[in-house]
Amino acid sequence: MSRRSTFTDQSVTYGAIGATLDPDFLRYPPEGFRPAEDRVKLGSGAERFERAAEQLMTWGVQQGSGFTVTEISPGTGAQYSGLAFDPEGSPLQAQPAQRTEQRFAADGTPFITAGMTATLRSGRHSVPVLVVYVIDEPDRIGFAYGTAGDAPEAGEESFILERRDDDSVWLTVRSILEPAGGLRRLTAPLQRRRRRELTKQQLRALHPAFPS
Incomplete structure (x- = not known):
């Protein structure tokens, strides 16, 4: 089951948190937003999946596509599957919050958790981000x-990694983004070209044919 995180002391700069899990948002995005979905086969087998999962959950896609990940703050790990309701159909005042167990890479680096914050830096640009959900299943792992x-x-x-029934391992990158306001909207075509190039780099970041 896919689970989305909950957080109370942070905020994001857009509505519809968890939009990358919702097919309707990807097919019918809000005005101004551009949805995208790309995937790449990384190989096959349990070893390939586990190795790619460790890279993915320690910022491997971001580092492999040219970002330096700084100012990392731990998340709460709290997760939820949606609102819980009482027998009369009203939302419970105290919503249940599941927590995922903290996992670590072989070198001791903690995996990305829900609620974690970080800053992605590339050249003169920096992007503060908040991890809004984490997926951790036997053959499917990732985050947004x-x-x-x-x-x-x-x-x-x-960024979702899955090992399919035929033993193949795939990385799927989804986004739903809009250009920032003001003069930046005038540079939207250039931003789209940069986004496509960044997506190519993201898809290559975990691929064994493109060692970092």
Whole structure:
């Protein structure tokens, strides 16, 4: 079951948190938002999946696509599947919050958790992000973050790794983004070209044919 995080002391710069999990948002995005979905086969087998999962959950896609990840703050790990209701159909005042167990890479680096914040830096640009949900299942793992401060684009990106029934391993990158307001909207075509190039780099970041 896919689970989205909950957080109370942070905020993002867009509505519809968890939009990258919702097919309707991807097919019919709010005005101004651009949805995208791309995937790449990384190989096959349990070893490939586990190795890619460790890279993915320690910011491997971001570092492999040219970002330096700084100012990392731990998340709460709290998760929820949606609102819980009482027998009369009213939302419970105290909503249940599931927590995922903290996992670590072989070198001791903690995996990304729900509620974690970080800043992605590339050249002169920096993008503050907040991890809005984490997926951790036997053959499916990943996360999404949303923009949490001033950036050229506002919205959400997700990075989901899965091992399919045929033993193949795939990385899917989804985004639903809009250009920031003001003069930046005039540079939207250039931003789209940069986004496509960034997506190519993201898809290559975990691929064994493109060692970092």
